[in-house]
Amino acid sequence: MKxxxxxxxxxxxxxxxxALADTSGKKIAFSNNYAGNSWRQAMLDSYGIVTKKAVEDKxxxxxxxxxxxxxxxxxxxxxxxxxxxxxxxxIVINAASPDALNGAIKxxxxxxxxxxxxxxxxxxPCAYRVVVDFKDMGKQEVEQMAKFQPKGGNLLExxxxxxTSIDDAIHAGILEGVAAxxxxxxxxxxxxxxxxxxxxxxxxxxxxxxxxVVGIVDQGGDGYGAAQAFAAAGKPRPTIIMGNRQDExxxxxxxxxxxxxKTWSASIAPGVSTLAFWVAxxxxxxxxxxxxxxxxxxxxxxxxxxxxALPKIKExxxxxxxxxxxxxxxxIKANIKQ
Amino acid sequence: MLRGLLPxxxxxxxxxxxxxxxxxAISYFGFNLMLNLAIPIALATxxxxxxxxxxxxxxxxxxxxxxxxxxxxxxxxxxxxxxILVLLGSIGVYALLGALIHLRNLPSIVVTLGMxxxxxxxxxxxxxxxxxKAPDWLLATMSFKPPYIPFxxxxxxxxxxxxxxxxxxxxxxxxLRGSGGNAAAxxxxxxxxxxxxxxxxxxxxxxxxxxGMALIGITTSADANIGNGYTLLxxxxxxxxxxEFVGGRVSPVGAVIGALTLALAxxxxxxxxxxxxxxxxxxxxxxxxxxxxARVLISRRxx
Numbered sequence: 001m002k003x004x005x006x007x008x009x010x011x012x013x014x015x016x017x018x019a020l021a022d023t024s025g026k027k028i029a030f031s032n033n034y035a036g037n038s039w040r041q042a043m044l045d046s047y048g049i050v051t052k053k054a055v056e057d058k059x060x061x062x063x064x065x066x067x068x069x070x071x072x073x074x075x076x077x078x079x080x081x082x083x084x085x086x087x088x089x090x091i092v093i094n095a096a097s098p099d100a101l102n103g104a105i106k107x108x109x110x111x112x113x114x115x116x117x118x119x120x121x122x123x124x125p126c127a128y129r130v131v132v133d134f135k136d137m138g139k140q141e142v143e144q145m146a147k148f149q150p151k152g153g154n155l156l157e158x159x160x161x162x163x164t165s166i167d168d169a170i171h172a173g174i175l176e177g178v179a180a181x182x183x184x185x186x187x188x189x190x191x192x193x194x195x196x197x198x199x200x201x202x203x204x205x206x207x208x209x210x211x212x213v214v215g216i217v218d219q220g221g222d223g224y225g226a227a228q229a230f231a232a233a234g235k236p237r238p239t240i241i242m243g244n245r246q247d248e249x250x251x252x253x254x255x256x257x258x259x260x261x262k263t264w265s266a267s268i269a270p271g272v273s274t275l276a277f278w279v280a281x282x283x284x285x286x287x288x289x290x291x292x293x294x295x296x297x298x299x300x301x302x303x304x305x306x307x308x309a310l311p312k313i314k315e316x317x318x319x320x321x322x323x324x325x326x327x328x329x330x331x332i333k334a335n336i337k338q
Numbered sequence: 339m340l341r342g343l344l345p346x347x348x349x350x351x352x353x354x355x356x357x358x359x360x361x362x363a364i365s366y367f368g369f370n371l372m373l374n375l376a377i378p379i380a381l382a383t384x385x386x387x388x389x390x391x392x393x394x395x396x397x398x399x400x401x402x403x404x405x406x407x408x409x410x411x412x413x414x415x416x417x418x419x420x421x422i423l424v425l426l427g428s429i430g431v432y433a434l435l436g437a438l439i440h441l442r443n444l445p446s447i448v449v450t451l452g453m454x455x456x457x458x459x460x461x462x463x464x465x466x467x468x469x470x471k472a473p474d475w476l477l478a479t480m481s482f483k484p485p486y487i488p489f490x491x492x493x494x495x496x497x498x499x500x501x502x503x504x505x506x507x508x509x510x511x512x513x514l515r516g517s518g519g520n521a522a523a524x525x526x527x528x529x530x531x532x533x534x535x536x537x538x539x540x541x542x543x544x545x546x547x548x549x550g551m552a553l554i555g556i557t558t559s560a561d562a563n564i565g566n567g568y569t570l571l572x573x574x575x576x577x578x579x580x581x582e583f584v585g586g587r588v589s590p591v592g593a594v595i596g597a598l599t600l601a602l603a604x605x606x607x608x609x610x611x612x613x614x615x616x617x618x619x620x621x622x623x624x625x626x627x628x629x630x631x632a633r634v635l636i637s638r639r640x641x
Contacts, residue, residue, distance in 0.1 A: 035619070077375060082605055085606070086610065096561075097564075098468055100560060100561040
């Protein structure tokens with residue numbers, strides 16, 4: 001039956017030339033391995049808003065979300081296998097492990113299911129990956145820092161969750177940036193786990209042993225904690241790169257109003273989940289030219305535009321950007337050009 | 339009578355619910371997908387069952403499975419000889435733990451909890467980032483497709499029959515269970531309790547190794563945290579399968595069925611029920627509690 005549908009869809013495409021297959025009968029599932037922090041909550045919210053509308057507009061038949069109870073790999077592998085059995089046409093996935101889910105992902109591909117991974121991407125070649133250029137983000141942090149601190153000086157680096165590909169990429173970008181700007185020197189490095197409380201504790205611990213620091217390069221979710229640690233120690237406030245969290249931007253606004261404090265903010269938008277959804281929809285629509293690795297820009301705010309964005313972010317939330325179908329098609333186009 | 343039938347009954351119940359929610363899951367293809375990740379869980383449950391038969395508990399089985407997984411995806415593929423030696427050595431470590439726990443009269447919960455961090459640390463040392471690849475022969479074994487009966491069901495039957503025969507039908511099996519049932523009587527009869535404890539822990543190590551290898555054969559590559567959830571699943575599986583924490587009362591067939599039930603109840607059932615995402619985590623826990631509570635209620639009524 002399914003084969004017949006595929007064949008008839010192919011036939012229709014051949015006859016009508018450019019006309020694409022209809023996706024109104026397609027079902028897309030979202031396999032998510034963790035929902036326990038503000039970023040993931042924002043990710044699920046964005047996904048819910050965009051997919052609800054897509055279902056109402058009859059773009060797709062269903063877009064269901066499945067979250068695993070723990071962060072375990074086998075649980076998510078089992079979940080993917082169940083989604084195969086449920087007869088979904090595509091699976092959007094934020095994966096618990098880049099490699100260990102490949103077995104299940106391959107089974108999905110073999111059952112003619114489109115798999116699109118994002119944030120926690122998978123390495124199985126048959127899947128699509130929506131990747132944010134974290135390395136460039138790290139490099140850009142130092143570039144921006146050079147504008148605010150033209151004389152250079154000592155930097156403190158706050159790292160993210162150890163052992164993740166994201167932490168590796170941002171760190172590599174920061175090192176590259178520092179190499180291009182020899183006026184900066186990283187004099188200390190702490191682990192903040194993308195969490196304000198953890199970052200505050202870590203920074204407070206290393207502060208007494210540090211020489212004067214002009215700036216902090218970090219990974220988002222740690223800027224406000226670092227600011228609190230400096231305030232508590234009574235040390236002069238350095239230029240802290242922010243990560244789009246509501247508390248961070250609020251603090252920045254307060255400081256700007258006080259004395260014109262300047263910095264820059266960037267992070268991956270949780271709404272990238274909606275881009276992954278549209279990519280899946282586009283593949284189901286019959287597009288064959290979509291590259292399996294899609295690079296998308298991160299979301300950045302500057303001195304001029306962050307205040308406009310602040311009221312839109314939920315208390316304790318993260319700035320996000322929800323993709324429309326047109327945005328997604330444009331993003332795919334930008335990747336084909338490269 | 340009901341007590342012995344209970345594990346099978348709960349499995350049937352879960353299967354009926356799945357068949358009702360998603361009829362297409364009840365097929366050769368469906369069983370293959372739903373149950374293949376239940377094989378490593380069943381093996382880990384059998385491993386846990388051996389220590390429980392000796393009135394002990396192993397809180398390190400999950401991270402041990404993860405450690406075995408990391409060894410399997412790296413050394414066992416690149417340098418099979420070293421890989422085999424390391425795995426045999428880890429079974430030896432389990433045997434030594436049994437001896438240590440018996441000789442120093444230590445609580446096994448404390449010793450194995452400590453060991454769980456050791457295994458986790460070793461796993462991260464071997465494989466700091468997720469990756470590696472399972473040996474080809476293992477991949478081929480785990481994706482074996484026999485005619486008519488799905489491989490996971492065949493494997494579950496094989497595990498249940500072999501362990502049932504070994505532990506329930508041989509005379510040394512009786513001694514092993516007796517070490518949990520009435521240790522004083524065994525000692526007076528001249529049996530070495532040190533030896534029974536060593537054998538029980540070594541068997542746990544052996545089945546832990548099998549579990550880790552089976553898991554990597556399915557997932558194709560490893561992650562240091564891959565087995566962490568197995569500790570609780572394996573204990574729940576033993577209890578669901580009609581075992582008791584004390585008294586050497588365990589059932590290998592029940593344990594395998596218990597593991598299958600848990601694997602099905604936790605994931606496929608939940609996915610097919612279309613529970614809103616905010617409630618899925620809680621629903622998973624609720625199903626576990628309901629299934630285990632039903633088992634306790636019925637076996638209490640029998641007494």
